Amino acid sequence: MTIAVLALQGAFLEHEQMLERLEVDYFEIRKKSDLKRSFDGLILPGGESTAMGKLLQELKMMDDLKEQIEQDMPVLGTCAGMILLAKEFSNDANTYFATMPICVRRNAYGRQLGSFETRGTFADSTDIPMIFIRAPYMEAVYEGTRALSVVNEKIVAAQYKNQVVTSFHPELTGDITVHQHFLNLI
Numbered sequence: 466m467t468i469a470v471l472a473l474q475g476a477f478l479e480h481e482q483m484l485e486r487l488e489v490d491y492f493e494i495r496k497k498s499d500l501k502r503s504f505d506g507l508i509l510p511g512g513e514s515t516a517m518g519k520l521l522q523e524l525k526m527m528d529d530l531k532e533q534i535e536q537d538m539p540v541l542g543t544c545a546g547m548i549l550l551a552k553e554f555s556n557d558a559n560t561y562f563a564t565m566p567i568c569v570r571r572n573a574y575g576r577q578l579g580s581f582e583t584r585g586t587f588a589d590s591t592d593i594p595m596i597f598i599r600a601p602y603m604e605a606v607y608e609g610t611r612a613l614s615v616v617n618e619k620i621v622a623a624q625y626k627n628q629v630v631t632s633f634h635p636e637l638t639g640d641i642t643v644h645q646h647f648l649n650l651i
């Protein structure tokens with residue numbers, strides 16, 4: 466099994482460290498020719514979705530990756546990665562891959578609560594650590610999308626077929642629950 470990690474910007478190194486811990490092979494996607502390699506799953510890290518979206522377009526990788534996601538490539542999108550996958554925003558008009566039927570609020574916790582840590586349930590696992598950094602959350606999920614985590618009445622993790630997203634950063638804690646859930650899709 467080989468995972469491709471989008472490494473244009475943001476917290477990709479931390480995802481790679483998690484994959485190393487789990488003894489899973491990976492490589493980085495930085496330019497179009499990296500997409501020639503075959504992979505079994507894709508990680509879209511946290512960071513700045515606007516910057517990542519712009520680079521994906523400029524480097525001409527958007528269409529190719531979108532097609533692979535639509536053809537059921539398992540993908541894990543964390544924070545900005547979730548924004549890249551969302552089909553709809555409640556406070557923005559731009560979309561990126563737009564493959565996941567969710568409505569996302571960007572920077573949803575505002576300035577004061579911009580970053581915080583808590584614990585919550587993810588799928589069948591209870592009490593996992595969650596770190597939120599200027600995070601988005603989902604205001605609605607559509608068409609067969611399943612909420613995997615709800616914190617303070619907000620949906621902060623969800624799954625639609627092969628696509629798993631989290632508002633929080635599972636790569637910044639020592640907890641492997643979310644990565645394991647993603648790898649189990651492969």
Ligand SMILES: NC(=O)CC[C@H](N)C(=O)O
Nearest residue numbers: 511512513514544545598
């Ligand atoms: N930690 C993060 O990934 C923050 C996401 C950021 N608010 C964005 O819009 O991309």
